[in-house]
Amino acid sequence: MKLKYSFTSMVTTRMLFAILTGLVISCVHDPFLDPNSLNDGKPSIPGCTPTGQICFEANVLPIFISACARPGCHDATSHEEGYMLDSYANIVKKGIKPGNANESKIYKVLFETGEDQMPPDGALTQAQKDSIKLWINQGAKNTTNCACACNENEFTYALSIKPILDNSCVGCHKPGSLNGNVNLADYTHVKSYVNDGSLLGSIKHTSGFVPMPQGTKLSDCEIAKFEKWIEAGALNN
Ligand code: HEC
Numbered sequence: 001m002k003l004k005y006s007f008t009s010m011v012t013t014r015m016l017f018a019i020l021t022g023l024v025i026s027c028v029h030d031p032f033l034d035p036n037s038l039n040d041g042k043p044s045i046p047g048c049t050p051t052g053q054i055c056f057e058a059n060v061l062p063i064f065i066s067a068c069a070r071p072g073c074h075d076a077t078s079h080e081e082g083y084m085l086d087s088y089a090n091i092v093k094k095g096i097k098p099g100n101a102n103e104s105k106i107y108k109v110l111f112e113t114g115e116d117q118m119p120p121d122g123a124l125t126q127a128q129k130d131s132i133k134l135w136i137n138q139g140a141k142n143t144t145n146c147a148c149a150c151n152e153n154e155f156t157y158a159l160s161i162k163p164i165l166d167n168s169c170v171g172c173h174k175p176g177s178l179n180g181n182v183n184l185a186d187y188t189h190v191k192s193y194v195n196d197g198s199l200l201g202s203i204k205h206t207s208g209f210v211p212m213p214q215g216t217k218l219s220d221c222e223i224a225k226f227e228k229w230i231e232a233g234a235l236n237n
Contacts, residue, residue: 066171
């Protein structure tokens with residue numbers, strides 16, 4: 001009887017402790033950011049951005065969608081640890097200090113190692129980390145429709161095609177995360193999907209192919225780069 005009593009009281013104490021800790025932690029959390037307050041009172045800042053400005057929609061959102069907002073991780077159903085990284089409003093809600101990447105959890109976690117590493121199946125490229133850093137340091141604004149920053153006549157593999165694939169596709173298509181058994185992490189594999197037509201078919205949303213990237217479409221300019229690069233022989237240039 002005595003044993004039973006002390007066990008119950010121990011459980012109760014533990015529960016109380018957990019509840020109190022939870023309360024304290026939730027109080028020290030940063031307040032949720034109001035997205036409009038970052039964008040001159042509007043939901044987004046559309047149009048061309050001056051040189052040196054990062055474009056959230058074209059350069060940053062695709063990284064979050066392909067590397068973080070995946071099933072079981074930070075999509076609308078899973079939102080691991082409360083992070084839902086599938087849209088501007090959800091991304092700026094938590095873990096971002098506009099103007100200060102080094103104080104932003106979402107940026108710092110990209111440099112973790114071991115079991116805290118994000119994404120868990122492989123670090124982002126330096127260029128991707130730099131894009132996220134620049135975006136936060138420039139105020140974490142929702143810049144959209146910045147297609148004028150994209151020149152469809154620049155279409156080398158190294159400078160145009162690979163960065164688009166890295167940002168919009170590789171998170172779901174690399175060794176360790178081979179969705180649809182498709183690997184877009186290196187030139188040789190990419191070339192094989194050029195040859196069988198599935199790369200262009202999927203990004204142009206041609207019927208008969210699964211439309212890619214999942215749930216969205218590359219900009220017309222980005223698609224034009226792929227077409228021109230393929231027309232010119234899909235070189236490893
Ligand atoms: C969020 C994850 C995700 C992202 C991002 C993504 N894919 Fe996919 N992809 C998938 C899944 C899942 C499948 C398998 C779909 C199926 O078989 O129904 C797939 C299938 C494919 C296929 C095979 C399509 C076919 O009809 O044979 C190609 C090619 C492809 N993806 C290319 C891309 C390209 C190129 C991008 C970037 C522009 C991209 N994917 C971005 C998840 C993703």
